[in-house]
Amino acid sequence: MKLSETVRVLVRFSEVDSIKMVWHGHYVKYMEDAREAFGRKYGLEYMFIYDNHYLAPVFDIKMRYHQTATVDDILLVTITYRPSKGAKLIFDYEIRKESDNSLVFTAESTQLFTNLQGELELSSPPFLEDWKKKHLME
Secondary structure (H helix, E strand, O other): OOOOEEEEEOOOOHHHHOOOOOOOOOHHHHHHHHHHHHHHHOOOOHHHHOOOEEEOEEEEEEEEEEOOOOOOOOOEEEEEEEEOOOOEEEEEEEEEEOOOOOEEEEEEEEEEOOEEOOOOOOOOOOOHHHHHHHHOOO
């Protein structure tokens, strides 16, 4: 089963640079908007992770820009969970313009689990295994 969520983002004037393109750093914010929406939809919010005595900091992000976006573009930001083994979360992202469905941006992020003291966890946390059973077996 593929777990995904899509959010709509209206590009604001403050998010473009002097050449009228979305500044590259804002794409990470759009990814995070989708990640938070995914968490709300599937019960994997950051506070749920924290309440289970873990953190999930970003370890790696790979990004590719396919075309520009500008002021007043409505972007569809889709996040898809990629199943993996171990104590990590991997997500794929795709950003398209709503107007013509053209591809703007793709990315992948990896988050590793640590305990609350920031020490790396090597095995998958029990709550994550329960979450996978619930959502990937439906």
